[in-house]
Amino acid sequence: MKLRYLLSCAMYFLMTTLALAQSALVSDPVVRQSGLSSNTAYSSYRLGAGDVVNIRVFGEEDLSKEKIRLTDAGTVPYPVLGELRVLGMTVGDLERLITDGLKGRYLVNPRVSVQIDEYRPFYVNGMVEKPGGYPYQPGLTVRKAASVAGGFKERASSSKMYVIREGDPSHRPVKVDLNTEIGPGDILTIEESFF
Structure with a gap:
């Protein structure tokens, strides 16, 4: 009996502390100015075909799904x-979509978390040691992409580097330099240098 009373007091204390911490965080001017709710910062990364996501609904194992790969149409199957259709959404957009879909009809207050398990690949061709497709990494530049592909070959040009952007319907190569950002689905070509 005494143990049960102590446990209920501890739970009350914990819940009160969490509620106060959350209200302090939301009232924080930095959080308010950035438009963030609670303590979650959302990435600007846009989901596309080939990305693999994990969806967790806290306390609801039947609604939590691991390693769901987006189809070529940019969709994911989800229970209930x-x-x-999640093509072009951010992780935050997908969390809100699932939360809104579950709220009311299925759950009173669903808490949904979406994480990217595997990014769709980018591609490197030409004068690198190991041309091919590699999983995208946030913050990727031409220099980093070449490193992931084994580094530049001896005859690689430092001025003839081109990228075809994933979303460009014309598939037109654009000249880039070593510090140009590379996105998921982009095709980077490093040409040969002729002395």
């Missing part, structure tokens, strides 16, 4: 909500 069906096929969700």
